[in-house]
Amino acid sequence: ANLFADDINLWKKSTLNQILQRGELQVCLEPGYMPFEMKDKKGRIIGYDVDMAKRMAKDMGVKLNLLPTAWDGIIAALVTGKCDIIMSGMTITQQRNLKINFADPYVVVGQTILMKKGLPAKTAKDLDKPEYTIVTKLGVTGEIATKKFFKNAKIVTFETEADAAAEVLNGKADAFVYDQPYNILFMSDKGKGKLVHLDAPLTYEPLGWAIRKGDPDFLNWLNNFLRQVKEDKVVGFYDNLNQKWLRD
Ligand code: ARG
Known part of the structure; x- marks a missing residue:
């Protein structure tokens, strides 16, 4: 087999490539989980995940489309292609990870x-x-x-x-x-x-963005994006985000 052709096919099928072709990042999230996603007085969805999604779309050079999705159907929505990614304060659990992939954690809660x-x-x-x-x-x-x-x-x-x-x-x-x-x-x-x-945490829960399985190109982009926003103290995006939404 032509291994190089296989790589090209993988990339063509990658969600990341589809996002770029479409010119739009489609994000599933369920508003109500403050401060990550909630509605303001005017009904607009705001929060930690929303700011992160905006930055993500900006770095991809595409528009952002937020798709409010009920929690009990959010994984099904991702798996059936209704959105590209779940950015909804989702805990990376071993059981969920059997069905979907997660980028590295962006916050840890309990x-x-x-x-x-x-x-x-x-x-x-x-x-x-x-x-x-x-x-x-x-x-x-x-x-x-x-x-x-x-x-x-x-x-x-x-x-x-x-x-x-x-x-x-x-x-x-x-x-x-x-x-x-x-x-x-x-x-x-x-x-x-x-x-x-x-307030003593009963559990250890890393939160991560979820994507469909079998997509190394998208996963690679997300983890490198995450490292950049987290570690770039010159821009300070991540620290500002935590200050804005998580300071108690
Ligand atoms: N972290 C919890 C979980 O993954 C709750 C997340 C709820 N998120 C939401 N947008 N309602 O189960």
Whole structure:
């Protein structure tokens, strides 16, 4: 076989080549996971991932198209070609990685707990009792962690993180498990004076951009792009991004 021809075919099929041909980067994300992707008062999608996607499109020399996608169908959307990449605060898990590929991590987070004020509990273990109700979002790593750490408490899952967190605010649930950056922001806003943040991370969770399998050209571009934005202290893009969205 002609190995060189095989390489050319691989590149032709690469998502990166398709993006360049199309002149547009299509990004799947699910708004609601602050500060990574959320809607502002005018309904525009903003956040950490959005700023990163803008920079990515700019460096590719293409337009950016953000495609809001429900979390429970976001991997299917990628795999069936509805978008080029998922940039949605997705934790790189070994189970997801069997179906899709991830670029190197761009941020590391962990699960933490927002608890109703006044409860005697100080740790997840203290909350793992039949009289307590723990809420989280369906299909996220928060759900996996909740099932792992709470064997005795009652667990209820919600379609969105906002609905789940609201249950603790209105007193129907005792604690909410979700990614630490979300919980920090929720605490500084709606949770102020009403909730307690048990902020010792229960898990180790690198977040990464997901792409379809079998695409070394795209993966190579993404990892080199990531290293550039992360390590280039002259431009300072990454440090500015963290300052802007993750400072607590
Ligand atoms: N990091 C968590 C996970 O991967 C939650 C991500 C939720 N992202 C979103 N845009 N709603 O499961």
